[in-house]
Amino acid sequence: MTVDVHLFSVGHCRNSAWFVESGPFFQQLHLPAMVAVIRHPEAGVILFDTGYGKPLVQASSLPARLYRALLPFHVKEEDSIPYHLWSLGLSMDDISTIFLSHFHPDHIGSLKELPAVPILHSQIGLTTLARYTPLQRARAAFFPELLPDDFPTRAQAIEGLPRVELAEEWRPFTEAFDVIGDQSLLAISLPGHAVGQYGLLCRRANNRYVFLVADAAWTRRNITELALPGFPAGVLIGDSADFRDTLRKLHEFHKRRPEVPLVPSHCQQSIASFSHE
Numbered sequence: 583m584t585v586d587v588h589l590f591s592v593g594h595c596r597n598s599a600w601f602v603e604s605g606p607f608f609q610q611l612h613l614p615a616m617v618a619v620i621r622h623p624e625a626g627v628i629l630f631d632t633g634y635g636k637p638l639v640q641a642s643s644l645p646a647r648l649y650r651a652l653l654p655f656h657v658k659e660e661d662s663i664p665y666h667l668w669s670l671g672l673s674m675d676d677i678s679t680i681f682l683s684h685f686h687p688d689h690i691g692s693l694k695e696l697p698a699v700p701i702l703h704s705q706i707g708l709t710t711l712a713r714y715t716p717l718q719r720a721r722a723a724f725f726p727e728l729l730p731d732d733f734p735t736r737a738q739a740i741e742g743l744p745r746v747e748l749a750e751e752w753r754p755f756t757e758a759f760d761v762i763g764d765q766s767l768l769a770i771s772l773p774g775h776a777v778g779q780y781g782l783l784c785r786r787a788n789n790r791y792v793f794l795v796a797d798a799a800w801t802r803r804n805i806t807e808l809a810l811p812g813f814p815a816g817v818l819i820g821d822s823a824d825f826r827d828t829l830r831k832l833h834e835f836h837k838r839r840p841e842v843p844l845v846p847s848h849c850q851q852s853i854a855s856f857s858h859e
């Protein structure tokens with residue numbers, strides 16, 4: 583089977599092109615927080631991430647307040663998930679699953695407002711964060727208060743899904759987890775930016791695909807030109823060996839299969855060109 587994919591932003595922030603892709607320091611980039619609404623004919627609506635949101639705006643812990651002060655963001659009413667669903671003729675009740683690429687606040691910021699459906703998440707990511715001290719969690723930008731109270735009963739590990747070997751055409755990626763069971767949605771490990779981060783390869787009608795790569799890259803330029811984030815963003819988040827290894831894989835994949843759109847969650851250009859395809 584195939585899926586329909588619609589990309590929206592649930593809030594945005596702005597940052598220097600230098601931090602994001604070693605671009606001009608004074609050039610400000612508009613960085614949306616992408617949410618994908620994925621429709622499967624039998625499995626219903628799957629959300630890929632949840633963007634910013636009121637729960638993040640209202641989070642009161644010191645780390646959350648510091649985050650808002652250091653990385654200010656904006657969320658308008660028409661940026662909300664219910665509004666985007668409504669634009670597609672859907673409602674919150676249609677959501678069957680929420681897939682989290684990783685636990686950063688701009689990806690789980692609306693989670694508390696979403697209905698009681700299964701939440702697919704990285705077990706490696708959660709186990710690592712659970713072992714951290716409060717200070718380490720704050721440094722990793724993980725704010726447990728953004729998880730709903732019933733998270734433990736709704737949580738399902740991506741690593742518990744059926745594991746599939748990928749065909750030669752997806753090299754250098756070799757394996758994935760099958761989200762629905764028909765290989766229409768494949769979770770592919772993209773570690774580095776966050777421990778246990780996953781992207782989602784979506785099979786669409788007419789043998790077309792889209793690969794949602796979360797924060798494995800922030801912009802298209804990170805992938806196409808291997809433009810690494812500048813200091814200090816590179817040191818804080820994007821300078822680990824895993825991050826560079828994952829980015830190199832995406833770069834290689836893009837060179838092999840330029841027809842497959844790779845969409846980083848904060849790349850306005852990639853989101854717009856996919857939406858106008």
Ligand SMILES: [Zn+2]
Binds near residue numbers: 686797
């Ligand atoms: Zn992130």
